Amino acid sequence: MEERGLGDFLVTIEAGVAELTLDREGANTIDRTTASELAAFIDQAPHSGVRAMLITGAGRHFCVGAAMDAEAGRMADSPIEYRLTYAPFAQLFEAMWETETPIVTAVNGSVAGVGWMLALLGDIVVADSSARWTHLFARGAMVPHAGDPFFLSRVIPYRRLTEIALLSEPIDSETLERWNVISRSVAAPDLMSTARDIAARVAAGPTRTLGLGKQLYRRAMDSSLSQSAADERACVALNFTTDDRNEGLTSLLEHRSPKFVGR
Numbered sequence: 001m002e003e004r005g006l007g008d009f010l011v012t013i014e015a016g017v018a019e020l021t022l023d024r025e026g027a028n029t030i031d032r033t034t035a036s037e038l039a040a041f042i043d044q045a046p047h048s049g050v051r052a053m054l055i056t057g058a059g060r061h062f063c064v065g066a067a068m069d070a071e072a073g074r075m076a077d078s079p080i081e082y083r084l085t086y087a088p089f090a091q092l093f094e095a096m097w098e099t100e101t102p103i104v105t106a107v108n109g110s111v112a113g114v115g116w117m118l119a120l121l122g123d124i125v126v127a128d129s130s131a132r133w134t135h136l137f138a139r140g141a142m143v144p145h146a147g148d149p150f151f152l153s154r155v156i157p158y159r160r161l162t163e164i165a166l167l168s169e170p171i172d173s174e175t176l177e178r179w180n181v182i183s184r185s186v187a188a189p190d191l192m193s194t195a196r197d198i199a200a201r202v203a204a205g206p207t208r209t210l211g212l213g214k215q216l217y218r219r220a221m222d223s224s225l226s227q228s229a230a231d232e233r234a235c236v237a238l239n240f241t242t243d244d245r246n247e248g249l250t251s252l253l254e255h256r257s258p259k260f261v262g263r
Helices: 032-047 070-077 079-098 115-120 148-155 158-167 173-178 188-203 207-220 225-239 243-253
Strands: 002-006 009-014 017-022 052-057 061-063 103-107 110-112 124-128 132-134 184-186
Touching (some): 002 032, 052 188, 061 115, 079 207, 110 115, 115 148, 124 188, 148 158, 173 184, 184 188, 188 207, 207 225
Parallel strands (some): 052 103, 061 110, 103 124, 110 132, 124 184
16 A cells, blocks of 8 residues: 655555545645645546545545635735636646546535535545535635536536525535435445445446546536537547457456456
8 A cells, every 4th residue: 555645635545546535734625735736646647557536534524625824815806816826726626527537535524615626526426414515605705716616517406506605504415415416425434435435346447448438428518419429439439449448348258257457
């Protein structure tokens, strides 16, 4: 097992699964340096032997937003400086959206601000049923930002999203599961075992194939039929060149379980 630090994340890599745990002293917020480093890690994951990622938080919080400091406050009146301040967060969430590597999120404790995107941009979102989700932008008289309007409008039904955003009331994971916003709501003691089992199962699969498939689904949200069909043909052709495609077909013909290698 490999262990290392990544900003305020502790990273462990074992059996193709990179488990990333946010652990920032005081409260689990993300600063710009951590956001930038995590984005770079996600971008490189498909080329570094990582076949699945699991993102979670330490202690009582998953992620309660961006780290606020005096510098960020001073930048609020300058649109240009504002853009520079939040660029690392936009970079992070774009990396999560675009990566081939499957991402599982294990959501514990509290979620607020940009923590919503860190949680919901996972491909499979498993949450503690008692987790407390609060969309804080309206409370702070802030327009949703850092990619929130683009990404959340694609993973939350419109009427539910406007209720969440305009009222800024805390909401629990069981409600989000009923609204089809998260994948699974589980009891707190089962959170990590459930998420780790899912991540391990994904990592044992044909992860290049899975990555191409998830990219097709996400890109289809903003594509025409003709563009989506062209993307599909390109991904199918690329998948034919992978070892796992050959192994999958051979295992079917030989009536045995496949042994995928992730390439």
